[in-house]
Amino acid sequence: MADSTIFPPLPIEEWEDTKNTLHLYFQIVGKIRLTLFPKMNHWWHVTLYLSPRGMTTRPIPYKDLVFQIDFDFFDHILLIQTSSGEQRSFSLKNISVSDFYLRLLDNLEALGIEVKIKANPYDVPFSKEPFESDKDHSDYDGDYVNRYWRILTQVNSVFEEFRGKFIGKSTPVHLYWHHADLAVTRFSGRKAPDFEGGTAADKEAYSHEVISFGFWAGDDTVRAPAFYSYTYPEPDGLSEQPLTPKEAFWNTENGAMAVLMYDDLRKKKNPKQALLDYLGSAYEAGAKCAGWNTDEFELMIP
Secondary structure (H helix, E strand, O other), X not given: OOOOOOOOOOOXXXXXXXHHHHHHHHHHHHHHHHHHOOOOHHHHHHOEEEOOOEEEOOOEEEOOEEEEEEEEOOOOEEEEEEOOOOEEEEEOOOOOHHHHHHHHXXXXXXXXXXXXXXXXXXXXOOOOOOHHHOOOOOOOOHHHXXXXXXXXXXXXXXXXXXXXXXXXXXXXXXXXOOOOEEEEEEEEEEEOOOOOOOXXXXXXXXXXXXXXXXXXXXXXXXXXXXXXXXXXXXXXXXXXXXXXXXXOEEEOEOEOEEEEEHHHHHOOOOHHHHHHHHHHHHHHHHXXXXXXOHHHHEOOOO
């Protein structure tokens, strides 16, 4: 049986209010990175990253400084550090989204960093309230936040190993604060047809052929944490391809998405290897159907 301390249960019903509050915190910090970090292809400049104690923006340039914002999920604080040696922090416990937003801006200003963001939630079903006035989202269960982060550390490590096997263009392993999913994406190098509908960000994100992989903690539609993979543009016959392990399946409600439920992975004797197998099978399915030159991208290790 898998070690439950490495892949513990994460039932959405037991921490959903905390999850939603944390998601909004991520959006606020992510929008600061979006505003100040130099623009990168496919919107890679907006993301957050795993750190040894939580999540981080990594260094952000600002005038003659660089600064970094870190979520510490052991001490449950938000920490801001600058290259001038200054730092500020405040507790994440018992504060509303409004408090978090205002304290973060006040602390940045005290460090000489001025930034304006579009201070509204981005496409989340549970909130339309502007950050500054959101007093409703304030739940913060530190034990569940730390549990969620510990799961991310394991998933991140497997994603990094999987990423290292591919010598083509790939994203970093990063967390998109839009849907709060940890993701990594492989590219064929070929341009894709123009993305129909969606936003300008969608059109840029899918300007080239991709096979993407991710993990998210569940939402209003999927009421449990899960792994996913999709291929864009979706090739014919994708959902007919085999997936590993046997619990993985194709969800075809909105295009073909390979899904492996986290709770099924937890039951595996070797869940890390099972996750690598899943990622590999989803990639092979997409690459085969889309006609990628897989031999060109394979990393040969003696």
